[in-house]
Amino acid sequence: MRMDARKQDILLAIITDYIATAEPVGSRTIARKYRLGISPATIRNEMADLEEMGYIEQPHTSAGRIPSELGYRYYVDYLMKRQELTPEEEELIHKSYHQKVRDVGEVIQRTGQLLSQLTQYAAMVLPPKMGASSFKYIRLVQLGPEQAMLVAIMDSGTVHHRIIDIPSGITSEDLETISAVLNAKLQGRTMDSIKLTLVKEIYFELAKHKHIIELAMELLQDSLTRQPVDRIYLGGILNILNQPEFHNVEKVKTLLSLLEQESLLCNLLADNVGREGVTVRIGREIRCRQMSNCSMVVATYRLKGRPVGSIGVLGPTRMDYAKVVTVVECLTKNLSRALETLLGSGDK
Template structure:
C-alpha cells in the first residue's frame, strides 16, 4: 500500500481540521469542508488505509480519526508552509532586542515572555552556558577575613557572584591588583579555556610566595570549572493547560511537574535537539519522557558570535500551529543573532597573546 497524493491530501485535511477543532474528524466532515472532488465513501476508504499505515488513529470506538505522531511528522517535514509574523509583532520584537542588547540574561527572558505571548504556548529558555561565554571582567572584593566575593562578568554582561573561602586575609588593595593581573591574562578567553595549567602559569609569572596565592587562585579556578549550572527560564507554563488535551488533571499535573523541575526541563530540551540542525521538532511519542508524549517541542539554538551558547524551546500540544511557531521562533533567533555582527572572531583570534605581568600583588616595584 503506497501513500499517494490523494491520501496525502486527505491527511492534510484531517490535520488542518483537527488543529482548528481538537475534535476527531470523519469522512463526511472532510467531504463537506474540503473541496477534494471525491465522495465521502472514497474518503472513508482512504482514511482506513491511512490508519493502517499509521498516519492517523481512532481515539475511541465509533469516533472519527485524529493525526498520529507519524502523521504530524509527515506534515512538518513535507506539507507545512511557514507564516509571516505581523509588522506589529515584528516591531515589538525589534524594540525588545534594541533595548536589552547589553543585558543578555534579561534579553533572553524578555524573548521567552514574548514568544509565549505570541504563540500562546509555553516557552523555555536555557541561559548562556557559562563555560562557553567569554570572560569580560573579573573582580575580587573582600567580604571578611575568611571570605572573598568573586564577581565574574561575561560577554553580554551576564554576571555571576560566588563567595570564596580563604585561609588568610587579603587587603582590598591586594585584591584589586590581583584582579588586574587576572583580567590581563584571562579576559577574552572562554571560561572552558581557563584551566589549571593556565592558572599555574599566572602563579609563576607573579613571582611571589606561592603559599600566599595558592588557596585563592585554586578557589577561583575551581569556581570557574564548576560554575556551569545552567539556568532555565520558563514563560507561560500554564498556557498549555488552556488546551482540551490537558483537561485531565492527572495528565496536567504530570506536565506541570516537568516544568517545575530544572533537571527534567534540561533533559527535555537536550533530547529535543537533533544533530546540527538549527531548529528541531519532536512530536508526541518521539519525546523520550512519558509526560511529554502528548506534546510537541520546537527548539532552536541561539548563537553569541560564532558560539552555540543556549536554546529557546516552545512546548505545545501535538496539534500546535507548527507553521506559526516555526516562523516566530525563526524570526526571533535571526534578529537576535543580527545584534552581534562584530563578534565573529574565531577562538584562536579571540585568545589573548602571552602577557608579562608587571608588579604583581605583594612584589614591590623596582
C-alpha cells in the same frame, strides 16, 4: 515513504482540522469543509488505508480519526507550509527588540515573553552558554573578615559572582594582587580554553602568596564546573492550560512537575545547541516519558557566529506547527541580532 497525492490531501485535512478543533475528525467533516471533490465514502476508504499505514488512529470505533505521531511527523516533514506572521505580530516583535535593554538577561526574558505570547504555548529560553565566552574582567572584593566576592564579567555580557570563604589572614591588598594576576592571565580566554598549563602559570605567579593559592585554585576549578547549571527562562505555562488536552488536573500536575525540574529542561534544550535550523520533536521523540503527549520546537541562536544557546516552545502534540516553526525561526534570528548589537561589534 511518500504517499499518493489524494492521501496527502486527506491527511493534511485531518491534521489541519484536528489542530484547529482538538476533536477527532470524521469523513463527513472533511468532505464538507475541505472541498476535495470526493465523497465521504471514498474518504473513509482512504482513511482506512492511512490508519493501516500508521499515520492516523481512532480513539474508539465510533469516533473520527486523529493524527498519530507518525502522522504529525509526515506533516511537519512534507505537508506543512509556513504560516507567515501578521503585520501586527511583526510590529510587536520589532518593538520588543528595539526597546532599550540593560543586560543580556533582559533580552532573554523579552524573547521568552514574545515566544509564549505569539505561540500561546509554553516558552523556554536557554541563556548564552558561559563556556564559549571569554573573560573580560575578574575581581575579588572583600566582604567580611572571612568572605570575599568573586565577580567575573564575560564578553558575552553576563556577570557571574559568588561568595567565597577566605582565610582570615588575607588583606584587601592580597585580594587585589590575586585579581591582577587572574586578570592578566585570563582576560580574553574562554572558560573552555583554560587548560592545565594556564592554571600552572597562574599558580606560579601566585607562588608568593602561597597561603591563598589553594583558595584561588579551588575557586577557578569550581567556576569551571558549576557554570552550566544556569537558570533557564520559562514562561507562558498558563497558555498551556488553555489547551483542551490539559483540562484534567492530573495531566497538569505531571507536566508542571516536569517543568519545575529546570535541569531537565536545560538538557532538552542544550541537546539542540549547534544544530542547524529549527528542530521539531514530536511526542516520544522528546526523550521523556511524561511528555509523550507534547511536542517541542527548538532552535539555536548564535553570537558572533558561534551557537551559544537555544530557544524552544513546548505544547501538546496537537500544536500549530506551521505557526510555531515560523515564530521560533524568526525570534532566533532576532535574538541573535539583538545580542550582537547589545554586546557591540566588540569582536576579537
